[in-house]
Amino acid sequence: MLGFRDPVADAIGLLRPHTVIGPSLRAAGEWAVRFDPFLHVRIGGLVHGTCWLILEGHEPMLLREGDTFMLGNPPPYVLASTLDARPRPAEAVWVGAEDGFVRLGPESEEDLYLCVGHIAFDDRNAALLTDLLPPLVIVRVADPHGRQLAQLIDLLAIEVGVAAAGGPLVQNHLAQILLVHMLRAHAGQTDRPTGWLGALNEDGIGAALRAVHADVAHSWSLKELAEISHMSRSTFAHAFKSHVGVPPLEYLIQWRMSLARDALARDTLSISELARATGYLSESAFSTAFRRVVGTSPAQFRNQTRQSSPSTANEN
Structure with missing residues (x-):
């Protein structure tokens, strides 16, 4: 995990x-x-x-x-x-x-x-x-x-x-x-959207962000996150995008993919394990989301990282 x-x-x-x-x-x-x-x-x-x-x-x-x-x-x-x-x-x-x-x-x-x-x-x-x-x-x-x-x-x-x-x-x-x-x-x-920095000064949005980070594998819904923030769904969605710059569920996907890139680069989990750890029910669903955000498949990303790592370069 x-x-x-x-x-x-x-x-x-x-x-x-x-x-x-x-x-x-x-x-x-x-x-x-x-x-x-x-x-x-x-x-x-x-x-x-x-x-x-x-x-x-x-x-x-x-x-x-x-x-x-x-x-x-x-x-x-x-x-x-x-x-x-x-x-x-x-x-x-x-x-x-x-x-x-x-x-x-x-x-x-x-x-x-x-x-x-x-x-x-x-x-x-x-x-x-x-x-x-x-x-x-x-x-x-x-x-x-x-x-x-x-x-x-x-x-x-x-x-x-x-x-x-x-x-x-x-x-x-x-x-x-x-x-x-x-x-x-x-x-x-600043009064501009500040991404995850928005969690620093906004209690309601910060509560939702902390919940996402505490359990990234959970199948979060807009309704659940709004309840955590003590807002209606429409108010929460508007406030979240205003402060963070992207809608709540898009932020969740982007954060999951950031974690996935790091885990693949360090080769700490298999792709199927990583899919479960980031909240996807199947490896194919995870791979589809990864490709959409990163532009390449998880396997290709991991192989490219291995090829460009200093240790690999030294071995060659």
Whole structure:
């Protein structure tokens, strides 16, 4: 049987996040660093000082001490002390990192301390999150979630700055906690559909989502889910689509297929076992649903994953 808990925990678990923290930036004087596009998510915050974040296609944003930002599959962007500073490529600057820090300008005059982390996901399910995120989310220190995020950034900065036992493990967990809090903040800032993020701030919809995740093999009906949410079927269907972006039973199918892709990639269950675990009465019904969502049969998907895995490549 597949294991399920909470919509957010389940989704992040399927993403198989891999975190790379730092190096952090300490800077003084006039400076600017340009970053190329990259996949998935970067999270950062200002421990001290101010700087400009200039994201292609967006108005420049001034970040102040305690502010936190999240970039989702972003286009090129620049961090800079002033808007007219000439940027240097980040790759060339980051090569000079020592003891977890990159320093620009005289160390004795440093007036900026920026802590950053990059979170990469398993490409098979990365869209579960990246499709929901705008290129830029900024949480100001004065916002409802701002102080908590600033404290997490401070803790992360402390871990980066000391060579303590278990440091990478602590950094990895702090970064994932930071990600969850940033997602909560984003869900509270937007009135657009936010997929499974809608479960974060909507009690009725959240109750239905938690029920689905707790028993994905159950043959859920719209009536049952509406009753769990204490709404009529029509009100629930409208509210669910408004917050999540797809109808309730379509969400159920998409979530089942996300779990199926992960299980097939890890080769943990046979196709018939996986069909039962995701709520299908027959392997053929499961295969039909899988092909509709994924575009290939379960067997083809599993074989393609085996052929592209590093271990297989090494054996060949």
